[in-house]
Each structure stands twice: as structure tokens, then as C-alpha cells.
Amino acid sequence: MLNKIWRYSHFYLTVFSFLFLLLASITGCFLAFEPIQKKLQPHYIENAEDISVAQLIDTLKNKYDEVLDVEVDKNYFVKASVFSMENDVDGQFYINPFNGNKIANIKAKGAFFEFLTNFHRSLFLKTPGRIFVGISCFLLFLIAITGLLLAIKRQGGFWKFCSKIINDKSIQYNHVTLGRLLLIPIIILALSGTYLSMERFSLLPEIKSIVTQQESVSKQTIPFSDFPVFNSTTLNDVKKIEFPFSTDEEDYFILYLKDKELTIHQKTGDIVQTTHYPFTKILSVLSFNLHTGAGSIIWSLVLFISSLAILYFMYSGSIIAFKRMRSKTKNKYNANQAHFVILIGSENGGTKRLGKTLQQSLIKAGKKVFLDDLNNYKSYPNIKQLIIITSTYGDGEPPNNANLFLNKLQETEISNPFTCHVIGLGSLSYSKFCEFAKSIQNQVVLQNQITVPEKNPLLIHNQNYETFRNWVLEWATSLNLNLEIPKLLASKKQKETVFKVVEKQNIIDDYDETFKLTLKSQKPRRKFFPGDLLGVTPPNETSERLYSIGKNSKGDLLMSIKKHSHGVCSNYLNDLKLNQELKVTIQKNKAFHFPKKSKQVILIANGTGIAPFLGMIHQKTKATINLYWGTRTKTSEELYKAQILEALQKKTLQTYDVVFSKEESPYCYVQDIIARDEKDIVKTLLSGGTIMLCGLITMRDGVFLLLEKICSRNNLSALEVYKNKGQILTDCY
Numbered sequence: 229m230l231n232k233i234w235r236y237s238h239f240y241l242t243v244f245s246f247l248f249l250l251l252a253s254i255t256g257c258f259l260a261f262e263p264i265q266k267k268l269q270p271h272y273i274e275n276a277e278d279i280s281v282a283q284l285i286d287t288l289k290n291k292y293d294e295v296l297d298v299e300v301d302k303n304y305f306v307k308a309s310v311f312s313m314e315n316d317v318d319g320q321f322y323i324n325p326f327n328g329n330k331i332a333n334i335k336a337k338g339a340f341f342e343f344l345t346n347f348h349r350s351l352f353l354k355t356p357g358r359i360f361v362g363i364s365c366f367l368l369f370l371i372a373i374t375g376l377l378l379a380i381k382r383q384g385g386f387w388k389f390c391s392k393i394i395n396d397k398s399i400q401y402n403h404v405t406l407g408r409l410l411l412i413p414i415i416i417l418a419l420s421g422t423y424l425s426m427e428r429f430s431l432l433p434e435i436k437s438i439v440t441q442q443e444s445v446s447k448q449t450i451p452f453s454d455f456p457v458f459n460s461t462t463l464n465d466v467k468k469i470e471f472p473f474s475t476d477e478e479d480y481f482i483l484y485l486k487d488k489e490l491t492i493h494q495k496t497g498d499i500v501q502t503t504h505y506p507f508t509k510i511l512s513v514l515s516f517n518l519h520t521g522a523g524s525i526i527w528s529l530v531l532f533i534s535s536l537a538i539l540y541f542m543y544s545g546s547i548i549a550f551k552r553m554r555s556k557t558k559n560k561y562n563a564n565q566a567h568f569v570i571l572i573g574s575e576n577g578g579t580k581r582l583g584k585t586l587q588q589s590l591i592k593a594g595k596k597v598f599l600d601d602l603n604n605y606k607s608y609p610n611i612k613q614l615i616i617i618t619s620t621y622g623d624g625e626p627p628n629n630a631n632l633f634l635n636k637l638q639e640t641e642i643s644n645p646f647t648c649h650v651i652g653l654g655s656l657s658y659s660k661f662c663e664f665a666k667s668i669q670n671q672v673v674l675q676n677q678i679t680v681p682e683k684n685p686l687l688i689h690n691q692n693y694e695t696f697r698n699w700v701l702e703w704a705t706s707l708n709l710n711l712e713i714p715k716l717l718a719s720k721k722q723k724e725t726v727f728k729v730v731e732k733q734n735i736i737d738d739y740d741e742t743f744k745l746t747l748k749s750q751k752p753r754r755k756f757f758p759g760d761l762l763g764v765t766p767p768n769e770t771s772e773r774l775y776s777i778g779k780n781s782k783g784d785l786l787m788s789i790k791k792h793s794h795g796v797c798s799n800y801l802n803d804l805k806l807n808q809e810l811k812v813t814i815q816k817n818k819a820f821h822f823p824k825k826s827k828q829v830i831l832i833a834n835g836t837g838i839a840p841f842l843g844m845i846h847q848k849t850k851a852t853i854n855l856y857w858g859t860r861t862k863t864s865e866e867l868y869k870a871q872i873l874e875a876l877q878k879k880t881l882q883t884y885d886v887v888f889s890k891e892e893s894p895y896c897y898v899q900d901i902i903a904r905d906e907k908d909i910v911k912t913l914l915s916g917g918t919i920m921l922c923g924l925i926t927m928r929d930g931v932f933l934l935l936e937k938i939c940s941r942n943n944l945s946a947l948e949v950y951k952n953k954g955q956i957l958t959d960c961y
């Protein structure tokens with residue numbers, strides 16, 4: 229409940245103050261450079277703050293006929309007002325406090341910074357603007373605090389707040405990590421700004437200065453340079469020194485320090501009056517310095533980074549909020565009608581996306597399905613299958629919308645029996661990998677009315693969609709369900725690109741017809757990688773077909789397609805003529821890109837699944853590549869032979885093994901030669917190398933069976949571990 233309050237407050241506070249924070253942060257970024265730019269001025273004298281007042285007064289009295297006052301600003305620039313017989317050194321100007329020499333005239337504040345300061349303070353809206361900026365500043369403080377509370381919850385408690393955050397490359401990771409780093413400067417920025425606004429509108433309590441008076445006790449006249457108070461005070465503490473108006477004893481030195489004012493007898497050097505400023509005034513000076521960075525380059529830089537970070541938080545926060553809103557649940561059937569119930573445990577919406585994809589596939593297959601949060605679990609009168617998909621947070625804890633589930637599971641009476649499957653999403657970087665899914669599995673097996681076919685839940689690392697999709701397909705097959713689940717998670721509509729057919733080659737053998745299309749990108753040129761997917765929508769059709777694509781050594785796009793006699797898309801592509809243009813989309817498929825870090829890569833394909841590998845074998849890489857391909861006949865090999873030989877010659881491909889299932893040969897299927905090369909497989913898995921599979925699901929299942937045996941025969945980890953580590957990549961259909 230509390231967590232919900234923090235989350236909504238964090239969100240709505242940001243929404244209310246969005247525009248003001250945006251403008252204030254942008255101007256703040258520039259204003260942070262003002263103190264830096266000041267320190268780079270020629271009249272900046274290093275170590276000026278260490279000079280004693282006695283030394284400064286002595287120097288000035290000797291140099292000028294009369295001195296009226298001296299001011300020391302936040303950057304320790306010293307301004308003196310003097311009378312002198314020499315014209316050019318009369319009036320007020322900057323001096324070098326070491327020798328009293330004039331170093332620069334006083335200039336008005338730069339027009340640029342003047343403009344920015346006014347905009348930053350009031351957005352040129354005068355008093356209402358100042359009020360809004362002040363309120364936004366306070367809201368920024370509340371946003372920081374609610375963000376802190378949310379982060380503490382996410383990390384699994386106050387003491388774990390500072391523990392390592394695992395980089396799951398998500399925008400949340402950047403949001404939380406940066407927030408943790410810059411939390412304190414941002415809170416200081418927000419509080420000091422709020423304080424200055426409160427002071428401006430007289431909202432601070434009125435506290436009077438405390439004045440204490442003393443009699444001048446000594447009667448002896450001593451030189452200024454011997455005054456104890458002048459000797460013990462350096463310019464570091466001084467804001468202003470007013471000199472006595474005349475030599476009359478009733479006229480005093482007034483020394484304005486950061487926290488008090490001293491009235492000093494001009495003959496004896498005794499302090500005759502001390503005015504202690506109230507703490508509200510001292511805080512005001514401190515707030516000004518902290519909010520503007522005055523006097524410190526390092527703090528100015530911290531403020532600059534913090535202002536930039538606020539802009540980033542607004543961006544990343546918007547993306548996170550948008551993703552959450554997009555993952556809101558919509559149901560076609562209600563809980564009472566549903567035969568299939570999908571319950572989700574998700575904090576940031578990733579898990580919900582998978583649930584929604586399954587929901588849509590089931591609806592397309594004509595099934596009554598209901599999707600909800602795990603926390604809303606109740607009795608479902610018509611349920612047959614319950615699918616629980618959940619992530620894990622904190623240190624093995626439930627995500628926000630699932631913390632009540634385990635209790636509800638025990639308390640809810642089940643009216644009719646059903647089957648339950650549990651899928652866990654998590655990250656292997658956490659010691660308690662998918663712990664919450666495991667806890668659910670342990671609890672559901674104890675329920676009498678629930679059948680749990682799997683001994684263990686399916687555990688998915690890094691939201692690997694391919695693993696999820698494969699599970700769904702297997703689950704659907706076990707229920708005799710004809711389920712279509714997209715190859716890729718739905719993403720935003722892709723832009724269409726025009727390609728031209730530059731080569732087409734057909735091969736017909738005794739079994740089927742296969743053809744290879746070479747396409748050149750026309751305008752707008754599109755970058756693509758082998759393994760990406762090409763979306764083709766045949767004329768008069770609405771649904772897009774996706775093909776894995778390769779690349780030849782010239783950078784042209786390669787497609788390898790089997791012609792189906794009634795296949796609308798394969799016939800459309802086969803009918804394309806040379807130089808004919810076609811509009812397609814390219815969908816990034818990062819999950820099947822060539823691994824950049826692996827030193828050894830084994831590529832396994834059957835049939836037209838060789839297409840993406842035709843590109844990968846031409847890549848410049850330090851990895852050793854071994855290609856295994858299974859096809860039916862020697863004739864079908866002719867389509868790709870030239871490219872494969874070229875790669876072998878150029879040594880971008882190290883070995884190539886082909887097996888023919890319909891020819892006389894020692895091996896029939898790719899699994900057979902892989903079994904022959906067991907040692908290489910073991911070496912690849914142990915050295916962190918990658919095995920990539922592309923082709924038919926039946927081929928994939930056969931290879932997986934073999935790999936499982938190889939793993940257990942050689943005392944390797946279970947195949948699942950390598951899949952989860954991303955060492956086994958598949959693109960199968």
C-alpha cells in the first residue's frame with residue numbers, strides 16, 4: 229500500500245512540476261557555469277581569501293588617500309571604494325588584495341547570465357512565476373524523497389539500498405543508479421531553492437539579531453595593523469569592511485562577517501558592539517551559495533551535472549511511466565467466463581508484455597482468456613488452465629502487484645480443479661534467481677485441487693522471449709491447441725523500405741523448390757544485420773510474414789525461401805522479376821545477432837535456415853566459426869555453395885560440414901555430425917562460446933536432445949544454464 233502511495237506521488241508530483249522543472253533545469257545547466265566563468269576572469273586572484281584584514285587595511289591605507297569601504301564577493305573578488313589624487317585610481321574598482329593595485333573596473337553582470345537568472349527565477353512571469361518556481365523546487369524535493377523510498381523498496385530494504393545494482397541494461401537501471409549517485413546534490417539543490425523562495429516571500433519566521441555592547445576598555449591608541457580582531461580575521465570570513473567616516477572616535481570600523489557584524493573602535497581596536505545574525509540569515513547565505521555554486525568550481529560542476537541529471541530523470545521517468553501505462557490490462561472476457569487465466573507478477577511491465585502476448589494468441593485461437601495481476605487472484609468458476617508469469621524483486625521477493633498472492637492462494641476456496649503452470653522471469657545476476665516463481669511453485673503443488681504438471685517452474689533469464697515462445701508452443705501442442713504466437717514481441721510499427729531484386733536463383737530437386745533472392749536497398753537506405761527479420765506483406769494481404777535474413781559479401785540482403793505450392797507469400801516472392809522493387813520492413817532481432825564477444829561460434833542450420841548464417845560467415849570477426857548445415861539433396865547445396873566457398877577461402881569461415889538426408893552419405897541429419905564433433909561442442913560451451921540454431925523446430929529439438937546428452941556425459945552444467953547465459957541462440961519456426 230505504502231509503495232503504491234510513493235509510486236503515485238512520485239509520478240503525479242513530476243507531472244505537476246514537469247514544465248517548470250524542465251525549464252529550470254535547462255537554465256540551471258547554463259547558470260552553473262557562471263561561477264566557473266567568474267573564476268576565469270582576469271581579476272580573480274588566487275588565495276585572496278587567506279589574506280588577513282590587518283594586512284589588507286594596511287596596504288590600502290598606504291596606497292590611497294582615503295578608503296571608504298572594501299567588499300569581498302563570493303568568488304573572493306575584492307572591490308574597494310577609494311579617494312585618490314590620481315584620476316584613474318579613484319572610485320570603486322577591483323583590486324589585488326596583496327598589493328592594493330587596481331586590476332579591473334566593475335562591470336555590470338553579463339547580459340546572458342542576467343537574462344538566464346531572471347528566467348530561472350520567475351520564467352519572466354514576475355511574482356506568479358516566482359511562486360510556481362518556488363513550489364516546483366519544493367516538489368522536486370518531494371520527488372527525490374519518494375524516489376528514494378521506491379528505490380529502497382526495489383532493492384529489498386533500507387540496508388540493501390547501497391548494495392550493488394545489477395546492470396540489466398534497462399532504463400530503470402540508469403534511473404535508479406543515477407538517482408542514487410545524485411540524490412544528495414539534488415536534495416540540496418531543491419531545499420536551498422525552496423528556502424530562497426520562502427525568504428523572498430517572507431515566509432520564514434522573523435528572528436531578530438542579537439546585539440551585545442561592550443565598553444572600549446583600553447585607552448591606548450594602536451596602529452590598525454596591530455588590532456587583534458583584524459589580525460585574526462581573513463578575507464575568507466569577510467563580506468564588507470566599512471572604514472570610519474572621520475578620525476572622530478565616535479566613528480568606527482564596521483566589519484561585516486558571514487555570521488555577524490563587529491563595530492570596532494578606530495583608535496584602540498576594541499570591539500564595542502557585536503550583532504549576531506539570526507540563523508535564518510546565515511541559512512540564507514548558505515542556501516544561496518549551495519544553490520548557485522558561488523565561490524566553488526567543484527560545487528558548480530556538481531550542480532551542472534545534477535541539473536543535467538534532472539533532465540535525464542524526466543526523460544527516463546516518462547519512458548518508464550509510458551511502458552507501465554501501455555501494460556495496463558484489457559480483457560475481452562471476464563474472470564467468471566474464462567477457461568484460461570493468466571496471472572502476472574510484474575513491477576515494470578516486462579512480464580506483463582509476455583502475458584499479454586499469450587492472451588492475444590489465445591483470443592485469436594478463439595479461447596476465453598482472462599489476464600490479471602497476481603494480487604487479484606480469486607476463485608474462477610470456469611477455469612481449466614492457470615498460467616502464472618512472475619518476476620522477482622528485492623532479494624528474491626515478489627514484485628509490487630504480487631505480494632498478496634501467496635496468502636490469497638491459501639485463503640481462496642477452489643470451486644473446480646484446474647491445471648497450473650508457473651513461469652519465472654528474473655536475472656541470473658541475482659543470487660536468488662526467480663525465487664518468487666519458485667516459492668509460488670512450492671505453494672501451488674500443495675493445493676489439492678490444482679494439478680501442476682511440471683516439477684519445476686520454467687525460469688527465464690533477462691526476459692528471453694524465444695524461451696517463453698518455445699514454452700508456449702510446447703504447452704499449446706500438449707493441449708492440442710493450434711496457437712500462433714508472434715516470432716517477435718509486438719513493437720511499434722516499422723517503417724517500410726524499398727528493396728530491388730538484383731539476383732534470383734531457383735533450385736528444384738526431387739522433393740521441393742527453393743529459391744534465393746538477393747535484394748539491394750533503395751532509398752531510404754536501411755542498415756541491417758544477418759539474423760534480423762524481413763517483413764513482407766503480399767499484395768491484397770494484411771498480415772506480414774517474417775523471414776530471417778542474411779547478407780552477402782557486397783552487403784546485399786539475402787533471403788532463402790522454400791516455395792510452398794499454396795503459399796501466398798513464397799509465391800509472391802518467387803514471381804518477382806529482376807529489378808522489380810518491393811516494399812518491406814526490417815525488424816531488429818538483436819536476440820539472433822552474431823555474438824560480439826564469443827571467441828568460438830558454432831552455426832547449425834537446416835534447409836532455408838541457412839539464410840542468416842550466409843551473412844555471418846562473411847563478417848569481420850576474431851571468432852572461429854564452424855558451420856553445420858543439413859539439407860536434402862546435393863542439388864539444393866548449389867544455391868549457397870559459392871558464398872560458403874568464398875568465406876572458406878577468405879578464412880572468415882573455418883569449417884563447413886554439410887549432410888544430406890536424401891542422398892547416400894554417412895550422416896543424415898545435422899545432429900549426427902554434431903555428435904561426431906562432441907569435443908568441439910564441449911570446448912565451445914566451456915569457453916563461453918555460442919551455438920546458434922536456425923531452421924525447423926524439429927531440428928532444434930533434435931539438437932537440444934543431443935546437447936543435453938553431451939552436457940550430462942561431460943559433466944557440464946545443464947543445457948538450461950547455457951541457454952540462460954545466452955550461449956545458445958535460436959531462430960526456429
Ligand SMILES: Cc1cc2nc3c(=O)[nH]c(=O)nc-3n(C[C@H](O)[C@H](O)[C@H](O)COP(=O)(O)O)c2cc1C
Pocket residue numbers: 382383396400573574575576577578579580619620621622623624625627653654655656658659660661662663690691
Ligand atoms: C532492484 C531489482 C532487484 C531484482 N531482484 C531479482 C532477484 O532477486 N532475482 C531475480 O531473479 N531477478 C531479480 N531482478 C530482475 C527482475 O526480476 C527482471 O528484470 C524481470 O524481468 C523484471 O520484470 P518486470 O519488468 O515485469 O518487472 C531484480 C531487478 C531489480 C531491478
